[in-house]
Amino acid sequence: MTRKFTEDHEWIDIADGVATVGITDYAQEQMGDVVFVELPEAGTEVKKGDAIAVVESVKVASDVYAPLTGEITEVNSGLGDAPELVNNEPESGAWFFKIKLADTGETDALLDEAAYKALLD
Amino acid sequence: MTDTDLKKTPLYAAHAAAGAKFVGFAGYDMPIQYPLGVLKEHLHCRAEAGLFDVSHMGQAELHGPDDETTSAFLESLVPADIVNLGAGKQRYTQLLTEDGGIIDDLMVSKLPEGEGKPGQVNIVVNASRKDIDYARIEANLPDSITLTKREDLALIALQGPAAEAVLAELAPEVADMAFMQVAVVTIDGTPMTVSRSGYTGEDGYEISVPADKAEALWNRFAASDRVEPVGLGARDSLRLEAGLCLYGNDITTTTTPIEAGLIWSIQKRRREEGGFPGAGIIQREIATGALKKRVGLVPEGKAPIRAGVVLFDSEEATKAVGHVTSGSPGPNYGAPVAMGYVITPLAAKATVLYAEVRGRRVPVTVTPMPFVPANFKR
Numbered sequence A: 001m002t003r004k005f006t007e008d009h010e011w012i013d014i015a016d017g018v019a020t021v022g023i024t025d026y027a028q029e030q031m032g033d034v035v036f037v038e039l040p041e042a043g044t045e046v047k048k049g050d051a052i053a054v055v056e057s058v059k060v061a062s063d064v065y066a067p068l069t070g071e072i073t074e075v076n077s078g079l080g081d082a083p084e085l086v087n088n089e090p091e092s093g094a095w096f097f098k099i100k101l102a103d104t105g106e107t108d109a110l111l112d113e114a115a116y117k118a119l120l121d
Numbered sequence B: 001m002t003d004t005d006l007k008k009t010p011l012y013a014a015h016a017a018a019g020a021k022f023v024g025f026a027g028y029d030m031p032i033q034y035p036l037g038v039l040k041e042h043l044h045c046r047a048e049a050g051l052f053d054v055s056h057m058g059q060a061e062l063h064g065p066d067d068e069t070t071s072a073f074l075e076s077l078v079p080a081d082i083v084n085l086g087a088g089k090q091r092y093t094q095l096l097t098e099d100g101g102i103i104d105d106l107m108v109s110k111l112p113e114g115e116g117k118p119g120q121v122n123i124v125v126n127a128s129r130k131d132i133d134y135a136r137i138e139a140n141l142p143d144s145i146t147l148t149k150r151e152d153l154a155l156i157a158l159q160g161p162a163a164e165a166v167l168a169e170l171a172p173e174v175a176d177m178a179f180m181q182v183a184v185v186t187i188d189g190t191p192m193t194v195s196r197s198g199y200t201g202e203d204g205y206e207i208s209v210p211a212d213k214a215e216a217l218w219n220r221f222a223a224s225d226r227v228e229p230v231g232l233g234a235r236d237s238l239r240l241e242a243g244l245c246l247y248g249n250d251i252t253t254t255t256t257p258i259e260a261g262l263i264w265s266i267q268k269r270r271r272e273e274g275g276f277p278g279a280g281i282i283q284r285e286i287a288t289g290a291l292k293k294r295v296g297l298v299p300e301g302k303a304p305i306r307a308g309v310v311l312f313d314s315e316e317a318t319k320a321v322g323h324v325t326s327g328s329p330g331p332n333y334g335a336p337v338a339m340g341y342v343i344t345p346l347a348a349k350a351t352v353l354y355a356e357v358r359g360r361r362v363p364v365t366v367t368p369m370p371f372v373p374a375n376f377k378r
Helices: A025-031 A104-109 A113-120 B012-017 B038-047 B067-075 B127-140 B163-168 B172-176 B211-222 B232-241 B268-273 B279-288
Strands: A003-005 A010-015 A018-023 A034-038 A051-057 A061-065 A070-075 A097-101 B021-025 B028-033 B049-053 B058-063 B089-096 B102-110 B120-125 B146-149 B153-159 B182-187 B190-195 B204-210 B227-229 B292-299 B310-312 B322-328 B337-343 B352-357 B360-367
Touching: A003 A113, A010 A104, A097 A104, B012 B211, B028 B038, B028 B232, B038 B049, B038 B227, B038 B232, B049 B211, B049 B232, B058 B067, B058 B127, B067 B120, B089 B127, B102 B127, B120 B127, B127 B146, B153 B163, B153 B211, B163 B172, B163 B204, B172 B182, B190 B211, B204 B211, B211 B227, B232 B322, B232 B337, B292 B322, B292 B352, B337 B360
Parallel strands: B049 B227
Antiparallel strands: A003 A010, A010 A018, A018 A097, A034 A051, A051 A061, A070 A097, B021 B028, B049 B153, B058 B120, B058 B146, B089 B102, B102 B120, B153 B204, B182 B190, B190 B204, B292 B337, B292 B360, B310 B322, B310 B352, B322 B337, B352 B360
């Protein structure tokens, strides 16, 4: 499985037509201490580019966008009680939601790790 | 990203060396947080002591022929009693517009007997407002009074329950100071002005030190196991939990001191005599009440409500009854905290209002401030 990224600082792991999505280490570093995460409900149909989750840090509220079109199959409810996980394990334990993809062709537009890293420089 | 137009305080190198992240604030490149992070910096300040660089603030002196003349001049611009402010004391007040709006809030102090010059009154104003404030003062100066801007001074705040012990190691006499008292102490051979005051709701001191001695003093404090540097991020959540106003958010030229709940800062003689800008409006508001009031707000749930969020009196109402002016997590309060303005009939404590956040109406409860008990030295 190859990790992909978006310009909005999200990471995406795709397996069996399901994308697991979180925010990157760079994103959490920029936000500072995360105090609240608002997640979509499982079953919600989402379109690529929709603002579907919110991360509140001590200073700002940031939207998290659906990187791909499909249906939310699962959300990481653990982030409700432990939003600090976003700071501590941004690219592993603190995944936000899973999307069952409607159109796997959309994934071609995602960035690979090298392209994402180039974006940060 | 660097903004080369930003000014640096004399402590910039110390912040960089400590691993601070910087943000542009009021024209200065200021530390927003250190590696500890905003939440832990906040909690540490209330548990032990926090160290703040507030050198961006405007320090200035008014010099007149005698105390009475200088004090009476300042009273023509602010509603506090300055004439009766004693030597070695500090007082909080506001520069006002002719409509009673707040141009800035500031600290006014007089040095102890025998320090400074006769007829000297010191002020500390907000960084974002210093040009406007100084222009306002200078436009009104009589020939006998001058304004001296002290750009050669840095300002360091040491705040929290351990502040007394830490500062007293360098200057034992500060332990005997009362809240809002001013003293001149000598540390490592350098005289500096200290006031027992701050912007966190905690006991603590603000220390005005020559710019070229600031880093050495900062490092002396920072070397203490009980002290952590605190950036602007936690400075904001600390002052919000303490119910203190941020100029530009919670008080502006469109809010009066009465609307802002700052009547305590207008002493009895001034309330009665007036003689400050906007006195007619402010005296009327004191007599019959203001139309809107600044209140503390606690939202339901864990999501903070931020400045600009609009408030309604029901889930369905379409007409706004107020708005949020500051909001953040309240790390010691244990829930998000906010403040804002609401129409006076809805300003009573325990009133439930609805904040519109991302298209949803979140219940918020009007809550007395401070959100955490003040811990001042009395």
